[in-house]
Amino acid sequence: MTNEMLRAPAEVKYAEELDWLESVDDGPKPFSWRLSPRMVRLFVLGSERSDGLEREISQKWFGERSLVERSIVTLASDRGLLLIGDPGTGKSWLAELLAAAICRNSTLGVQGTAGTTEDHIKYSWNVSMVIAKGQSRESMIPSPIMTAMERGVIGRFEELTRSTS
Incomplete structure (x- = not known):
């Protein structure tokens, strides 16, 4: 019997990237959030040159960018988020990424x-x-x-x- 995971949760897979984002994040954070909404967005959607970061952050979710932004705003306002859509559109993956970035636990x-x-x-x-x-x-x-x-x-x-x- 091995102790290997079939798939590491996002907070484990991207731990180094999350650590770095947390270390450079000086933005305001909602209560109990590990990253500011801006850094959560960058973690999920990836960085661009105009973001002014010292390193590139990879894009992890591919879809309508405004959906990610609305999701972050909803969670920052201390409300529940319900993602509805067709199977295979990345709802679970987006939810996992948001949980990993916000509280470092998607499990x-x-x-x-x-x-x-x-x-x-x-x-x-x-x-x-x-x-x-x-x-x-x-x-x-x-x-x-x-x-x-x-x-x-x-x-x-x-x-x-x-x-x-």
């Missing part, structure tokens, strides 16, 4: 399926601990969304429309 997510339950979204219980000690914070198993909310970072819900009501 707090729930995958929506017909079998997704409320417990997957909120929390569940370690039944043996509940039997032994009763319901307590210690016996609770927080969902990725709950963990994101507690930390003040981005939690992602993929394929929301595949979940039941």
Whole structure:
């Protein structure tokens, strides 16, 4: 058995680039953001000569640039972002890149399926601990969304429309 990842999350794959952007970022940042909105945009869409950076930042998402800008503004205003579009248009990749740039963690997510339950979204219980000690914070198993909310970072819900009501 190996410990290799099939695909590293964006914050791991682009860690050096994110570190550099964070080190040169002197722009205002919304609460709990690691990068300013300007640097988040540069991370996702890549840099141009006119940006005045000492190094080139590679473009990671290819699509309508204004969609990225609207997404960043929405997240900066402390609102939820719902990306809707045809399959294969890069919605999940964009969401992962935004989470990686904003909070350096894109892994707090729930995958929506017909079998997704409320417990997957909120929390569940370690039944043996509940039997032994009763319901307590210690016996609770927080969902990725709950963990994101507690930390003040981005939690992602993929394929929301595949979940039941």
